[in-house]
Amino acid sequence: MYQPIVELSGAEWAGRESNDDVIQALEQGGVLYFPGMAFEMSAQEQRLLRADLRDPKARNISQPARGVVKGATGTPEELELLNAMMRRYRHQALQLVNEMFPRYSAHLRIEPTSYRPTEVASRVQSWRADDRRLHVDAFPSRPNRGERILRVFSNLNPQQPRMWRVGESFEAMAQQFLPLIPAFRPWEARLLRSLRITKSLRSEYDHMMLQLHDHMKRDLRYQREAPRTVAAFAPGSTWVCFSDQTLHAVDSGQFMLEQTFFMPPQHQYRPDQSPLGILTRLKGRELQGARL
Ligand SMILES: [Fe+2]
Known part of the structure; x- marks a missing residue:
């Protein structure tokens, strides 16, 4: 049964094992919350807790798996400190996922690490980009054909929690929308690719996920009335979820590190519980351009 948030004890990143209940909680779309698992920062690294470290022209500070940080401003020493901190975070996040979900480990693709030093509550954005509305993650320009988006988050803020709302199950939401x-139109997907609006061909799965994302965010009544659980991710805590499946809204918070992994859904413990599996079942047929 879907549980929006499952709390797990302990402070250690390494040497963690999980049982069937924990794996099920994650794969059913819940958030695994580790209130005591802090990402430790050195005294020097505390200097990086500043909003103006982000280049105002960039949406986020990010570091590719092989490369240096983008979107940050600062002295060369600060940028070196930031690069090293983000690399360490990536390493710890990967270790956590590898040890807790050993079946995933050979199939994870390491995506960029991101540092978010901006206060969420004050950010002004269009409805489609506004992550303060309940949504699942879906990328308009990067079709992923059912690939999973697994994310590890840590709140670096020494005082303030990061506030989320976590919605109902993916399946309950999908049934409504x-x-x-x-209908998916393959010619439109080809056009979007030839215009380079998408980096590769959008599949029916991508079309459905983007539509669900937009319908959810645009529907003010859904935003007001849909079931939700408030989550206050404490200073010095970490949480993990499949953000393409967990309905989430970010209300406030500042200073967070996040690591993204992509993984084909067939390497899950239960592929039928993935968004691709759920949408295929609800449609009663295989989706065009994606197969489990
Ligand atoms: Fe999101």
């Missing part, structure tokens, strides 16, 4: 989604 699927009837409103227009």
Whole structure:
């Protein structure tokens, strides 16, 4: 059964094992919350807790798996400190996931590490980009054909929690919005690719995920009335979820590190519980361009 948030004890990143209940909680779309698992920062690294470290022209500070940080401003010493801190975070996040979910480990693709030093509550954005509305993550320009988005987050803020709302199960949401989604049009996907609006061909799965994302965010009544659980991720805590499946809204918070992994859904413990598995079942047929 779907549980929005499952709390796990302990402070250590390494040497953690999980049982069937924990794996099920994650794969059913819940957030695994480790209130006592802090990402330790040195005294020097505390200097990086400043909003103006982000280049105002960049949406986020990010570091590719092989490369140096982008979107940051600062002295060469600060940038070196930031690079080293983000690399260490990536290493710890990977170790955590590898040890807790050994079946995933050979199939994870390491995506960029991101540092978010901006206060979420004050950010002004269009409805589609506004992550303060309940949504699942879906990328308009990067089709992923059912690949999973697994994310590890840590709150670096010494005083303030990071506030989320976690919604109902993916399946309950999809049942409401699927009837409103227009049919997938392969010619439109080809056009978007030839115009370079998408980096590769959008599949029916991508089309459905983007539509669900937009329908959810645009529907003010859903935003107001849909079931939700408030989560206050404490200073010095860490949490993990499949953000393409967990309905989430970010209300406030500042200073967070995040690591993204991609993984084909067939390497899950239960592929049928993935968004691709759920949408395939609800549609009653295989989706065009994606197969489990
Ligand atoms: Fe999100």
